[in-house]
Amino acid sequence: MNYQELANLIFPNAKPIGLYEEKYPERNLPEGAIVTRFAPSPTGFVHIGGLYQSLVAKTVAKQTGGVFFLRVEDTDQKRQIANAVTDIVNSLKDFDMAPDEGMISDTEEIGNYGPYTQSWRKEIYQAYAKYLIEQGKAYPCFATPEELEEMRQKQEAAKIRPGYYGVWAKYRNLPVEEAAEKIKNREPYIIRFKSMGREDKKIKHKDIIKGNVDFPENDQDIVIIKADGLPTYHFAHAVDDHLMHTTHVIRGDEWLSSVPLHLQLFQELGFKAPRYAHISPIMKNEDGNKRKLSKRKDPEAAVSYYKEEGIPSVAVKEYLLNIANSSFENWRRANPDSPMEEFPFDLAKMSVSGALFDMVKLLDISKTAISKMTAEEVYEKSIEWANEYDKELAELLSDKAYSLKVLGIERGNNKPRKDISKWSEVKNAIIYMYDKEFLAKEHNFEYGKINDKQEIQKILSTYMEKYFDIHDDKQTWFDKMKDLAEELGYAREVKMFKQEPEKWPGHVGDISTVLRVSLTGRQNTPDLYEIMQVLGEESIQKRMKEVKSLWNIK
Numbered sequence: 001m002n003y004q005e006l007a008n009l010i011f012p013n014a015k016p017i018g019l020y021e022e023k024y025p026e027r028n029l030p031e032g033a034i035v036t037r038f039a040p041s042p043t044g045f046v047h048i049g050g051l052y053q054s055l056v057a058k059t060v061a062k063q064t065g066g067v068f069f070l071r072v073e074d075t076d077q078k079r080q081i082a083n084a085v086t087d088i089v090n091s092l093k094d095f096d097m098a099p100d101e102g103m104i105s106d107t108e109e110i111g112n113y114g115p116y117t118q119s120w121r122k123e124i125y126q127a128y129a130k131y132l133i134e135q136g137k138a139y140p141c142f143a144t145p146e147e148l149e150e151m152r153q154k155q156e157a158a159k160i161r162p163g164y165y166g167v168w169a170k171y172r173n174l175p176v177e178e179a180a181e182k183i184k185n186r187e188p189y190i191i192r193f194k195s196m197g198r199e200d201k202k203i204k205h206k207d208i209i210k211g212n213v214d215f216p217e218n219d220q221d222i223v224i225i226k227a228d229g230l231p232t233y234h235f236a237h238a239v240d241d242h243l244m245h246t247t248h249v250i251r252g253d254e255w256l257s258s259v260p261l262h263l264q265l266f267q268e269l270g271f272k273a274p275r276y277a278h279i280s281p282i283m284k285n286e287d288g289n290k291r292k293l294s295k296r297k298d299p300e301a302a303v304s305y306y307k308e309e310g311i312p313s314v315a316v317k318e319y320l321l322n323i324a325n326s327s328f329e330n331w332r333r334a335n336p337d338s339p340m341e342e343f344p345f346d347l348a349k350m351s352v353s354g355a356l357f358d359m360v361k362l363l364d365i366s367k368t369a370i371s372k373m374t375a376e377e378v379y380e381k382s383i384e385w386a387n388e389y390d391k392e393l394a395e396l397l398s399d400k401a402y403s404l405k406v407l408g409i410e411r412g413n414n415k416p417r418k419d420i421s422k423w424s425e426v427k428n429a430i431i432y433m434y435d436k437e438f439l440a441k442e443h444n445f446e447y448g449k450i451n452d453k454q455e456i457q458k459i460l461s462t463y464m465e466k467y468f469d470i471h472d473d474k475q476t477w478f479d480k481m482k483d484l485a486e487e488l489g490y491a492r493e494v495k496m497f498k499q500e501p502e503k504w505p506g507h508v509g510d511i512s513t514v515l516r517v518s519l520t521g522r523q524n525t526p527d528l529y530e531i532m533q534v535l536g537e538e539s540i541q542k543r544m545k546e547v548k549s550l551w552n553i554k
C-alpha cells in the first residue's frame with residue numbers, strides 16, 4: 001500500500017486538483033489590482049470591526065481596479081444561525097458596500113469563483129487534502145479525545161510546549177497499511193497536515209500593516225479536515241484564497257500568529273502566498289484602560305446600532321476612514337466637499353495598535369455630513385428611518401411640502417445648521433414647527449433675561465400691533481426688531497449694551513428671545529426670521545394667542 005492508495009481509500013470520490021485549477025483561472029485584471037475579501041463567520045452578529053475591515057478591503061480593491069468579494073466561513077457547523085448571511089449582506093448594503101462577488105443572500109451568490117460559502121465547497125477541500133495525502137504531506141490521525149487529553153496533561157506536567165507535533169504526533173508515522181486497516185475497521189479519524197517546520201528556525205515575514213515580524217516556523221501537525229469532513233479555518237483559507245485569486249488577505253490581527261502556518265500551507269500546496277495586512281481591533285477607553293469594543297458591553301459594537309439610531313452610513317464610513325488613516329482628517333480639511341472615495345487610502349499607514357473609538361467625534365462628523373445634505377435628502381433619509389423606528393416622526397413628515405420648508409431652514413447656505421447628528425434627533429429638532437403638536441403641548445415657557453409677565457405682554461403686543469409684517473424681507477425684519485427694542489427702552493445694538501450695560505434693562509437680543517420662546521417654546525433655534533417665514537402669518541397668530549392665554553394676558 002502506498003500514499004496514493006491510502007488517499008483513494010480516504011477520499012474515493014475526490015477529483016484531481018487540476019480540474020479546479022482550470023475551473024478558476026487567473027483573473028483578468030489591470031496590473032496592481034488588489035483582489036481581497038471579507039470572510040466572516042455567520043454568527044448572527046455583525047460587529048463594527050467587520051464593517052471596518054470590509055471598508056478597508058473594498059476601498060483598496062476599488063482604488064486599484066480590483067475585486068472585493070464576500071465569502072462565508074461556516075465550517076463550524078455548531079454555530080449556524082438562521083438568516084445570519086442575509087444579515088451580513090444587508091449590513092454591507094446599508095453601508096453601500098455590496099461586494100463585487102460572493103454571497104448576496106443566505107442561498108444566492110454572484111461571481112465565477114464560487115461557491116462562496118465554505119460548507120458548499122466540501123469536495124474542493126477534500127480534493128486538495130487528498131492531493132496532500134498522496135504526497136505524504138497529510139495523514140489520517142486516529143487519536144481519541146482521551147489520548148489527546150493524556151498528551152496534554154503530560155506536556156503540562158513536563159512544562160513543555162503543548163500541541164500535536166514532533167514526537168507527540170503519534171499517528172504521523174503510522175505505516176500506511178496500519179492506517180488503511182483502521183479505516184476499514186471504521187475507526188474515527190481526522191486529517192492532519194504533516195509539518196516539516198522546525199520550532200528552532202525563524203521565518204521573516206513582512207506584514208503590510210504590522211511591518212517586519214519574526215516567527216518560529218510552525219511544527220504543529222494541525223487538523224486540516226475535521227471528523228465532519230469539513231476543513232479547519234487554516235486549510236480553507238489556503239485553498240479558497242488560492243482558488244479565488246486573493247492577492248491581499250486583510251483580516252483581524254488575531255490571525256497574525258497563524259501566518260507561519262499559513263505560509264507553510266501555501267508552500268506545501270504549491271500555491272503562491274498572498275500578501276497579508278493584519279488590522280488591529282477597534283478599542284474603547286474604559287476608566288483609562290484600552291480594551292476591545294465588546295459585543296456584550298458596547299451597543300455601538302453592533303453594526304445594527306447605527307441603523308437603529310439613524311446615524312447616516314456615510315458618516316459611519318467617513319469616521320472609520322478617519323481611524324483607518326490618520327491623514328484623512330487633513331485631507332478632509334483640504335477637500336471639504338470631495339466624496340470620501342477620493343481619499344488616497346494607504347493600507348500601509350494603518351495604525352499598528354488599535355484605534356480608539358470615539359462616539360463624540362463620529363457624531364460630529366455626522367453633523368457635518370447632514371449639514372451638507374439638501375432638505376430633500378434629509379427628508380428622504382429621515383422618513384425612511386422614521387417609517388421603521390418612529391411613527392410619530394413619520395406622521396410629522398407626512399406633510400412633505402411643509403416638512404421640506406422646515407428642513408430647509410438654514411440649509412444650503414455657507415453656514416448651514418448643524419443641530420442634527422442622527423435621524424433619531426430630527427423629531428426633537430423640528431417638532432415645534434408643527435402647529436398640531438406645538439399647540440397641543442402644555443408649555444412651560446422658559447424666557448431668558450426678560451421674564452416679567454407684564455413686560456413680555458408689552459413686547460409681544462407692541463410687536464404684533466406695530467411691527468409684524470410677514471412680507472418683510474430679512475433686513476427690514478431685523479431693523480424692526482431694533483426699532484421695537486428702542487421703543488421699549490432697550491439697547492438697539494448688543495454692542496451698545498455691552499459698552500454701558502447699566503444704561504438699559506437689556507438689548508435687542510433679549511427682545512428677540514421673548515419672541516423666539518413665545519413662537520417656538522425654545523431659547524435656542526435656527527434663525528428666527530426663517531422660522532417665522534416658514535410658520536407663516538396664520539400659525540404665528542395662533543401661537544401668539546396661545547402664549548397670551550397661557551400667561552393670562554389680555
Ligand code: GLU
Pocket residue numbers: 038039040041073237249250251252255
Ligand atoms: N472567518 C475568519 C474570521 O471571521 C476570517 C479571517 C479571514 O479574513 O481570513 O475571523
